[in-house]
Amino acid sequence: MQYRHLGRSGLMVSEISYGNWITHGSQVEEEQATACVHAALDLGITTFDTADVYAGTRAESVLGRALNGQRREGLEIFTKVYWPTGSGANDRGLSRKHVQESINGSLSRLQTDYVDLYQAHRYDYSTPLEETMQAFADIVHAGKALYIGVSEWRASEIRAAADLARELKIQLVSNQPQYSMLWRVIEAEVVPTSEELGVGQIVWSPIAQGVLTGKYLPGQSAPEGSRATDEKSGANFIRRFLRDDVLARVQQLKPIAEKAGLSMAQLAVAWVLQNPNVSSAIVGATRPEQLQDNVKAAGVKLDAELLKAIDEILDPIVERDPAKTESPAARP
Numbered sequence: 001m002q003y004r005h006l007g008r009s010g011l012m013v014s015e016i017s018y019g020n021w022i023t024h025g026s027q028v029e030e031e032q033a034t035a036c037v038h039a040a041l042d043l044g045i046t047t048f049d050t051a052d053v054y055a056g057t058r059a060e061s062v063l064g065r066a067l068n069g070q071r072r073e074g075l076e077i078f079t080k081v082y083w084p085t086g087s088g089a090n091d092r093g094l095s096r097k098h099v100q101e102s103i104n105g106s107l108s109r110l111q112t113d114y115v116d117l118y119q120a121h122r123y124d125y126s127t128p129l130e131e132t133m134q135a136f137a138d139i140v141h142a143g144k145a146l147y148i149g150v151s152e153w154r155a156s157e158i159r160a161a162a163d164l165a166r167e168l169k170i171q172l173v174s175n176q177p178q179y180s181m182l183w184r185v186i187e188a189e190v191v192p193t194s195e196e197l198g199v200g201q202i203v204w205s206p207i208a209q210g211v212l213t214g215k216y217l218p219g220q221s222a223p224e225g226s227r228a229t230d231e232k233s234g235a236n237f238i239r240r241f242l243r244d245d246v247l248a249r250v251q252q253l254k255p256i257a258e259k260a261g262l263s264m265a266q267l268a269v270a271w272v273l274q275n276p277n278v279s280s281a282i283v284g285a286t287r288p289e290q291l292q293d294n295v296k297a298a299g300v301k302l303d304a305e306l307l308k309a310i311d312e313i314l315d316p317i318v319e320r321d322p323a324k325t326e327s328p329a330a331r332p
């Protein structure tokens, strides 16, 4: 494993992080989830990403139990707040009330006194940014979180938050956007602004939820047990990539991966890590073998000719529109 600084902070994160969206507390039984966490640790992954909302708060509890007994100093634990965790009007968003209540719930489920990074899961247009940032500052000053991050915020929103963070003497160090060979919407605006501000990207779905492994074939049904067959939640999210034109072009990447001596998953993860503003790629996994495959992308250098060949194949289906970075107009 290789390690990078999280943005312009002193915190080191593993180039590959393990995230538990869709899997822990939902798609995968607890024994399997624990086996994945232990495999991640054995492979040198030290950074774990979760959120209060995942599996209706169960994902944090599963992760907390799986990490129980590990040396806390050897881990970076990241969680998030914004999406609903209950039915009440205040069980969501980035109000001072919900931020305070949510961090306390997360810490208890994760069985830790602090998280290394606390992230705003989306921008909340119905709470003044000043209120949210003050609530984050109070959490940092109480020692419940060390650093602050955001997720899927636009460049202008990251800039406004960074200004307030400076005033409040807390460190806004990261943004967590979707980023993969297929989804490059951060490149035009979010990345240049983040570079200027010292904010690093911790990118999600670098394998496009499994699509970039090439295991979904055009015109055929999805492999047994894959996310596309997870009717509880996964199928709903991966659907956007399951189009025959996308799947056919992904198949064309196979000879490129083979020539580079990489698996398709390794090629996908290595691709996002070529961007120097990316601090870590958060992969998901339903089985330890997937992590064993994916971690080999750490430290891989892809040459310009290979990157050009990828672009030539994927160009017609790559999403680049910066307007696709968005948060709900109203609280969910």
Ligand SMILES: NC(=O)c1ccc[n+]([C@@H]2O[C@H](COP(=O)([O-])OP(=O)(O)OC[C@H]3O[C@@H](n4cnc5c(N)ncnc54)[C@H](OP(=O)(O)O)[C@@H]3O)[C@@H](O)[C@H]2O)c1
Pocket (backbone or CB within 6 Å): 018, 019, 020, 021, 022, 023, 049, 050, 121, 151, 152, 176, 177, 203, 204, 205, 206, 207, 208, 209, 210, 211, 213, 215, 225, 226, 227, 228, 265, 282, 283, 284, 285, 286, 287, 289, 290, 291, 293, 294
């Ligand atoms: N901030 C946000 O809004 C946000 C949104 C989404 C995700 N995230 C974060 O990003 C993390 C990763 O997202 P993701 O799970 O979509 O990432 P991903 O790494 O693109 O996809 C992971 C899924 O792909 C399949 N897979 C992975 N490696 C494989 C391999 N080597 N061979 C075959 N299949 C493989 C597995 O699903 P199957 O085995 O079921 O096919 C696995 O669960 C999440 O856990 C979460 O922490 C954040």
